[in-house]
Amino acid sequence: MSELSVHHLLGIKYLKESDIQLIFETADHFKEVINRSIKKVPSLRDITIANVFFENSTRTRLSFELAEKRLSADVINFSASQSSVKKGETLIDTVNNILSMKVDMVVMRHPNPGAGIFLSKHVKASIINAGDGAHEHPTQALLDSYSIRERLGDVAGKNIVIVGDILHSRVALSNIFALKLQGAHVKVCGPKTLLPKHIESLGVGVETNLRKALEWCDVANMLRIQNERLDISYFPTTREYTQQFGVNKKLLDSLDKEIVIMHPGPINRGVEITSDVADSKQSIILNQVENGVAIRMAVIYLLASKIKQ
């Protein structure tokens, strides 16, 4: 297969396994491109992309912008804090105004779950969801799986544990969909208050003991405690969270196998993981960042190839 089955990337839920493989194979080629002395290809020279961010982001936005520029697309950036959204403009009006400037693709981050899906039904442009509330963050899940594939050879059959705030995490949900689609075994681990009810219905296991989870897994994806989303108190103190669900070097060394540590960033050093774990050779956190650009180039390239002239 050489074409995606979708016209937008709204969530992993809407992808097929073959789509993921195509994105990975294309990302392999782009990874080679971004390691050349001239890291740019002219493919998207006639495509304009708008990065529309209604929520703060540093690395995702930079990663998308870099991916777009490496593909030679024209890029415009829009952030809600400096815009007419503050003056009461609706989402569709905002985006249609941007599209009337002949924009072909919109990369959007929005605090409301489903914002990308809503938009895709109302505007004529290819939409990439760069995070919608606590719903999905598909490119993060793709780069996570791609990094696992790069380190361990394959995702199928591997044991992956996602640790932390599963309740508020779009990274967790997209990862669960992506990993299950590729045939991995998935568990979630965290305080009961941060594990959604009925999460088992997605086909994942639940473990509240971190040591047991780490003993079981090949890869631990450590999520950030999202203080900005914790509207009520989900655990007594950060210190207590770290004692129960933080990974330190001593804990890692006491396991009878070497597991891979991932983190979508930004890291709260000393909370989810200690500095020596984040910087250890078991950590692939910086590989994730590098792979993020290649994955986003692949997604943008494959979606752009479906925009007919």
Add this chain to the structure above:
Amino acid sequence: MGQKVLLSSKEINIILHRLACQLLENHQDFKNTVLIGLQPRGIFVAQRLYKILQEEYGVKHIDVGVLDITFYRDDFRRGDKPLEATKTKIDFLIEDKNVVLIDDVLYTGRSINAALTALQSFGRPSEVELLALIDRRFSRHLPIQPNYRGRQVDAIDGEKVKVMWKENEGEDVIYLINR
């Protein structure tokens, strides 16, 4: 749809040897020359020439790379079929080197145009030459001509030149196909 044999296995072999000799004449020990086969079909020609130069003419070392031009093509989003990328592998520097681009069929010249753009990502070569096993003259869209040509063919637009290789299709043969 009819097809006729343009070149047999024996003829291909003779032509490859002639091309190898022409390369040898211009590049001697290949110390400052690299061969780059274009994906997907030029790589077979490059590999054959490499083998002949090493095994039959005793050239000790030649850098051979493969270049995929998918992301540099000028027909992105213009065709019915999506463009499928393949592997690029150039693990040597081409800065100040003589580069010989190698393809099986030279037709419109657009692939070579894309390849010349792609090459720039790997440095500034001192000279770039083009070797094509089959040169379909009268079909060019761009002012591009080969420095080394295996056989010149007058084929009309409705015809297709198909190059088959032993390692891929079971035999060495080149067909002219009437579509």
